[in-house]
Amino acid sequence: MKKILVTGAFGQIGSELVPALQQKFGQDNVIAMAHRNVPQAFKGIVEVGEVTDKKGMEKLIKKYKIDTIYHLASLLSATGEANPQLAWEVNMNGLKNVLDLAVAHKMRVFWPSSIAAFGPTTPREMTPQRTVLEPTTMYGVTKLAGELLCQYYTKKYGLDIRSVRYPGLISYQAEPGGGTTDFAVAIFYEAIKSGKYECFVNKDTMLPMMYMDDAIEGTLKLMDAPWDKLTIHTSYNFAAISFTAEELAREINKRIKVKVTYKPDHRQQIADSWPRSIDDSVARKDWGWKHKFDLGKMCDVMIKNLTIKLQK
Numbered sequence: 001m002k003k004i005l006v007t008g009a010f011g012q013i014g015s016e017l018v019p020a021l022q023q024k025f026g027q028d029n030v031i032a033m034a035h036r037n038v039p040q041a042f043k044g045i046v047e048v049g050e051v052t053d054k055k056g057m058e059k060l061i062k063k064y065k066i067d068t069i070y071h072l073a074s075l076l077s078a079t080g081e082a083n084p085q086l087a088w089e090v091n092m093n094g095l096k097n098v099l100d101l102a103v104a105h106k107m108r109v110f111w112p113s114s115i116a117a118f119g120p121t122t123p124r125e126m127t128p129q130r131t132v133l134e135p136t137t138m139y140g141v142t143k144l145a146g147e148l149l150c151q152y153y154t155k156k157y158g159l160d161i162r163s164v165r166y167p168g169l170i171s172y173q174a175e176p177g178g179g180t181t182d183f184a185v186a187i188f189y190e191a192i193k194s195g196k197y198e199c200f201v202n203k204d205t206m207l208p209m210m211y212m213d214d215a216i217e218g219t220l221k222l223m224d225a226p227w228d229k230l231t232i233h234t235s236y237n238f239a240a241i242s243f244t245a246e247e248l249a250r251e252i253n254k255r256i257k258v259k260v261t262y263k264p265d266h267r268q269q270i271a272d273s274w275p276r277s278i279d280d281s282v283a284r285k286d287w288g289w290k291h292k293f294d295l296g297k298m299c300d301v302m303i304k305n306l307t308i309k310l311q312k
Contacts, residue, residue, distance in 0.1 A: 008073030040077035051094030
């Protein structure tokens with residue numbers, strides 16, 4: 001049975017990936033590594049640690065005989081711009097620690113890249129798998145460098161490292177947390193709580209998005225894929241739906257009323273440097289990726305579950 005370590009276990013992705021891994025491999029076979037805050041309701045094995053503490057991580061790997069790491073710990077785009085030095089230390093040094101430990105202990109690695117690896121010179125419509133990568137944020141720089149580092153370790157050391165470029169992820173579980181695409185989550189909270197929302201990007205800002213259930217299913221599907229079928233060792237383009245802020249507001253208004261105003265802040269410039277839509281045909285061909293949630297289905301699920309959550 002696999003022994004799995006998840007860093008960043010209680011972030012946006014980890015909050016839902018950890019339970020999925022527990023269900024698949026058993027609660028005692030998944031170790032959730034937290035930076036500090038551990039939800040009181042969490043059931044499972046938790047260890048508090050820092051991804052920049054290589055010796056501390058190695059102790060955990062030996063203690064639990066880890067063979068697979070889902071390395072999710074990262075500072076996001078807007079947060080990274082506020083503290084670029086910390087973003088480099090956590091995102092790059094943390095990844096290198098994981099890869100070095102993977103070599104030493106013969107572990108498989110999942111590491112997420114992001115659409116932030118693209119930049120303003122990247123084709124913005126149906127961005128191809130192989131294209132110009134010139135990110136303009138520290139977060140994006142660390143994702144591009146991380147992709148190249150993962151490919152290097154695969155070729156140099158024969159490591160099994162797998163990665164996807166996550167688009168904006170939408171979920172009712174985790175609170176919005178400093179990402180440029182978080183308007184697409186925050187709008188649901190405010191629609192239910194107050195019936196109004198001030199959006200921090202323009203109404204015609206379109207970005208690639210994905211409902212979290214699709215993201216989790218795709219991640220697990222990639223990790224289950226035969227190694228010899230994988231042709232990309234940087235990071236796979238990974239996509240589901242694209243919509244503008246105004247299109248999202250219109251779709252929500254079909255279900256509940258929300259008055260949306262638009263007041264772009266510093267995140268608008270970041271959003272304008274990212275693709276509007278993604279060509280993920282290589283992922284669909286190599287490992288059978290398919291998304292299930294369109295915009296309408298996502299809105300139905302978000303409103304239903306957030307209404308219950310916010311009433312508690």
